[in-house]
Amino acid sequence: MIAKAIDARWFQIGFLASFLVFGALERDFALKGWQIFLTFASALLTQAVWLWALKLPTRAQWGGYLSALVTSFGISILVRADTAWVHPLLACLAMSSKFVVRMGTGANKSHVLNPANFAAFAALAWMPGAWLSPGQWGTGSLSALWFIALGGLVTQRVRRWDVSLTFLAAWGLLLAGRLWVLDYEWSPGAGMWLQQIGNGGVLLFAFFMISDPMTTPRRQGARVAYAVLVAVGAFAWQYLWFKPHGLITILFFACWTVPLSNWLWSDLRFQWNAARPNIGIGL
Secondary structure, three states: OHHHHOOHHHHHHHHHHHHHHHHHHHHOOOOOHHHHHHHHHHHHHHHHHHHHHOOOHHHHOHHHHHHHHHHHHHHHHHEEEOOOOHHHHHHHHHHHHHHHOEEOOHHHOEEOOOHHHHHHHHHHHHOOOEEEOOOOOOOOHHHHHHHHHHHHHHHHHOOOHHHHHHHHHHHHHHHHHHHHHOOOOHHHHHHHHHHHHOOHHHHHHHHHOOOOOOOOOOOHHHHHHHHHHHHHHHHHHHHHOOOOOHHHHHHHHHHHHHHHHHHHOOOOOOOOOOOOOOOOOOO
C-alpha cells in the first residue's frame, strides 16, 4: 500500500539511475561526471524558472521537479558530446519544451514532445560534436533481462504494458520478416534476431520512452496503433532508407500526431498522482 502512494516517477528515477551507473562502471562509455552534473543542474534550474515564472502550484514541491530528474537521466544515458555546453543546453531545451510546445484546450492541454526524446533528436540533428549512444549495454542476456524486469515492473505499475508490448511485438515481427526475406537460415538468423530485439537501446526505448503517458494517445486502441506505426516507421527509416537512429527520429515526429489522436478519440487526461486510476510513466 505504501508503494502505491509513491509518485511513479521515483521508481523510474531509481531504475534509470541503475542503468546509468551500470553503463558508466561496467561499459566505460564516453561520459564525464561533469557532463552529468551540468545536465542535472540545467534541467532543475530550467524547471524551477518556468514553475516560478508561471506561478504553478508545484513550484515549491518535490513533485514539480521529478520530471527534470527523469529527463536528466535520459539525456545522460543517451547523449554523448565532446564539449561542455551540449548536455546543459539540451537539458534546458528539453525542459522548456514542456512549457512552450503545448496543444489542447483547457484541462486537456499538455506538452507535445517527450523531453528526453526531443533532447536526443536535437543532439542528433542540430548539435555539432554530439552523438547518440543508445546501445552501450550490448546484447548480453543478463542486461536484457535486467531491462525487461525493471521496465516490465514500471509499465505494469503504471498501466502502459499495451504500448511497450505492442511495439516490441511489431518490431520483432518486422526484424524477423527482414531476415526471412534476406533468406537467412535458422542459424545464424535466430541469433541475429535475438541480438537486434534484445539490444539495450531497444528495450530502453520500449519500456522507458515510447510508454510516456503524457506524449502517447490516451485511448488504448489509439496507443496500440501508435506503437505499431512507430515500429513500422522506424523500421523503414533504418532498414529501407538506411539511416541511423530510426527509433529516436520517428518517435520525435510521431509525438506531433498525438494531439490529433486525443481530439479524435478523447479519454481521461493522464495525471501523475499515483492514487488516481489512470497513472503512467515517461522518460
